[in-house]
Amino acid sequence: MSRLIGRLPKVGIRPVIDGRELGVRESLEVQCMDMAKAAAKLIEETLRFPSGEKVECVIADTTIGGVADAAACADKFKREGVEVSLTVTPCWCYGTEVMDTDPLTPKAVWGFNGTERPGAVYLAAALAGYSQKGLPAFGIYGKEVQDGGDQTIPEDVSEKILRFVKAALAVAQMNGKSYLSIGYSSMGIAGSMVDVNFLQDYLGVRAEFVESVELLRRIDNGIYDQDEYKKALAWTKENCKEGKDYNTPETQKSAEQKDAEWEKVVKMTLICKDLMNGNPKLKEMGFGEESKGRNAIMGGFQGQRQWTDYQPNADFTESILNSSFDWNGIRQAYTFATENDCLNAISMLFGHLLTGKAQLFSDVRTYWSPESVERVTGKKLSGIAENGIIHLINSGSTTLDATAQQSDADGNPTMKPFWEITEEEVKKCLDNTKWPAAIFEYFRGGGFSSQFKTKGSMPITMCRVNLVKGIGPVLQLVEGWSVELPEDVHYVLDERTNPTWPTTWFVPRTTGTGFFKDVYTVMAKWGANHGAISHGHIGADLISLAAMLRIPVNMHNVEESDVFRPSAWSAFGENLEGADYRACENYGPLYGFKK
Numbered sequence: 001m002s003r004l005i006g007r008l009p010k011v012g013i014r015p016v017i018d019g020r021e022l023g024v025r026e027s028l029e030v031q032c033m034d035m036a037k038a039a040a041k042l043i044e045e046t047l048r049f050p051s052g053e054k055v056e057c058v059i060a061d062t063t064i065g066g067v068a069d070a071a072a073c074a075d076k077f078k079r080e081g082v083e084v085s086l087t088v089t090p091c092w093c094y095g096t097e098v099m100d101t102d103p104l105t106p107k108a109v110w111g112f113n114g115t116e117r118p119g120a121v122y123l124a125a126a127l128a129g130y131s132q133k134g135l136p137a138f139g140i141y142g143k144e145v146q147d148g149g150d151q152t153i154p155e156d157v158s159e160k161i162l163r164f165v166k167a168a169l170a171v172a173q174m175n176g177k178s179y180l181s182i183g184y185s186s187m188g189i190a191g192s193m194v195d196v197n198f199l200q201d202y203l204g205v206r207a208e209f210v211e212s213v214e215l216l217r218r219i220d221n222g223i224y225d226q227d228e229y230k231k232a233l234a235w236t237k238e239n240c241k242e243g244k245d246y247n248t249p250e251t252q253k254s255a256e257q258k259d260a261e262w263e264k265v266v267k268m269t270l271i272c273k274d275l276m277n278g279n280p281k282l283k284e285m286g287f288g289e290e291s292k293g294r295n296a297i298m299g300g301f302q303g304q305r306q307w308t309d310y311q312p313n314a315d316f317t318e319s320i321l322n323s324s325f326d327w328n329g330i331r332q333a334y335t336f337a338t339e340n341d342c343l344n345a346i347s348m349l350f351g352h353l354l355t356g357k358a359q360l361f362s363d364v365r366t367y368w369s370p371e372s373v374e375r376v377t378g379k380k381l382s383g384i385a386e387n388g389i390i391h392l393i394n395s396g397s398t399t400l401d402a403t404a405q406q407s408d409a410d411g412n413p414t415m416k417p418f419w420e421i422t423e424e425e426v427k428k429c430l431d432n433t434k435w436p437a438a439i440f441e442y443f444r445g446g447g448f449s450s451q452f453k454t455k456g457s458m459p460i461t462m463c464r465v466n467l468v469k470g471i472g473p474v475l476q477l478v479e480g481w482s483v484e485l486p487e488d489v490h491y492v493l494d495e496r497t498n499p500t501w502p503t504t505w506f507v508p509r510t511t512g513t514g515f516f517k518d519v520y521t522v523m524a525k526w527g528a529n530h531g532a533i534s535h536g537h538i539g540a541d542l543i544s545l546a547a548m549l550r551i552p553v554n555m556h557n558v559e560e561s562d563v564f565r566p567s568a569w570s571a572f573g574e575n576l577e578g579a580d581y582r583a584c585e586n587y588g589p590l591y592g593f594k595k
């Protein structure tokens with residue numbers, strides 16, 4: 001069940017048809033409506049929201065042969081809460097008379113590749129109309145000719161329909177929600193300087209600001225679910241073991257102090273959940289305003305410095321919230337950023353909305369060349385790591401799903417949407433995580449960091465939204481793999497860093513040229529101290545999402561053939577990257593206005 005206020009967006013399917021009666025329209029009614037039903041079936045059987053709920057399609061009551069049918073369809077879609085539209089047809093139709101003209105609805109048109117009727121001719125005419133009207137639409141047209149009666153959806157068409165709908169639903173889910181900023185920025189981290197106009201103009205997201213002192217007020221006044229607190233503390237003591245204390249004897253905390261810190265970090269976790277999405281229990285306790293929450297689809301906790309200079313850090317809170325489980329069981333992961341890095345939260349949210357999976361928040365800490373690894377460990381990197389690795393290690397916390405203790409159908413390490421995770425896998429994630437006392441030199445107030453290394457090897461994609469003055473937002477992404485180093489190599493490299501923090505060794509897919517020339521260049525081109533990492537190679541999905549949001553992509557290693565953007569982008573030139581920048585500049589932010 002979604003934690004957010006309001007209903008989930010629906011996908012509208014628009015079967016458009018040649019409106020000529022006395023033979024033409026009648027001959028096409030069944031095939032046209034069957035295309036719509038096939039598309040709805042594909043979408044509903046394949047996609048789920050990150051909350052686990054099914055995606056619902058709404059098909060127009062009739063085929064759409066002219067503006068009256070189009071208006072009736074638009075009216076139904078509005079009543080039903082449709083926020084994404086897919087138009088389908090096997091034939092010629094009347095372009096602007098039947099088009100979806102809602103400026104905010106992400107739209108695509110699938111023209112059947114058949115010869116009996118000119119479906120492709122309509123597709124081109126419709127896309128021309130959308131381009132002319134400043135309503136960029138995605139065009140879908142299968143590579144192979146299909147016979148008139150063929151109601152199957154070819155693989156290439158299916159891939160594009162699903163890519164479009166996933167990205168479009170992500171756009172729709174963000175609109176109207178909040179980013180919860182607890183505190184603001186720390187240590188001069190620019191990404192934590194929440195840009196309210198970027199959130200509003202590009203994502204339709206409201207910035208909600210809460211001072212960190214609110215956590216103390218609620219802790220001191222017991223404004224949290226006391227019963228859940230007891231349950232959470234017991235679960236934490238049972239499942240979250242401290243491991244080695246890396247602090248010096250002089251700075252190590254006593255057992256009593258640590259117990260007090262555990263109690264506080266569990267309370268912090270309950271309170272951050274309540275701040276994000278409210279809690280009806282608080283109303284029963286007489287805290288009506290606190291029970292409402294901030295309708296936050298993502299959030300962040302400034303943490304360092306002031307807070308952590310005398311309070312326990314939020315490493316435990318962030319780790320648990322970003323995981324697909326807690327003391328209440330297996331559940332949808334939150335999107336909750338360390339250091340309140342709002343830009344990384346957005347990057348994590350993109351991955352979460354596209355995959356339904358928990359996302360990693362990591363510092364992009366060290367490039368290790370094969371030579372340097374051999375110098376310090378005496379060992380050679382091998383396998384996919386042989387040309388160098390990047391150390392992804394957040395300063396204290398990341399999702400426990402990143403232990404990679406979940407398995408796919410073939411038994412390989414993976415990260416799954418919560419509804420596919422088993423209790424046994426949850427236990428393995430917890431059993432492979434230690435919670436060493438926070439490093440005193442950084443975190444005087446204490447706390448407990450999540451310490452683990454990512455198991456085996458998984459396909460992963462790291463992405464990041466950066467703000468560049470004069471351009472606005474840009475998105476960068478890199479597909480690659482996590483890799484598990486031999487324990488003796490991992491140990492030497494990890495001990496030189498902050499071994500209390502969670503490690504994922506990353507091997508980007510390099511191409512030998514440009515930004516992906518080699519592993520070193522990928523790190524050198526990374527635009528900030530943080531990255532958001534998703535399981536899977538989701539670069540093409542991110543590229544489609546970025547185009548819908550008018551955010552240009554400045555770096556990616558996705559095959560050009562997999563780049564899927566609105567058809568209008570082609571009018572901005574053959575060079576995909578330059579065209580992307582020009583198109584995003586031309587259309588401007590979805591909800592804002594061109595400067």
Ligand SMILES: C[C@H](O)[C@@H](O)[C@@H](O)C(=O)CO
Nearest residue numbers: 304339363394395442529
């Ligand atoms: C050392 C600082 O306290 C850490 O938080 C730093 O490594 C960061 O994570 C900055 O993003």
Ligand SMILES: [Mn+2]
Nearest residue numbers: 339363395529
């Ligand atoms: Mn950091």
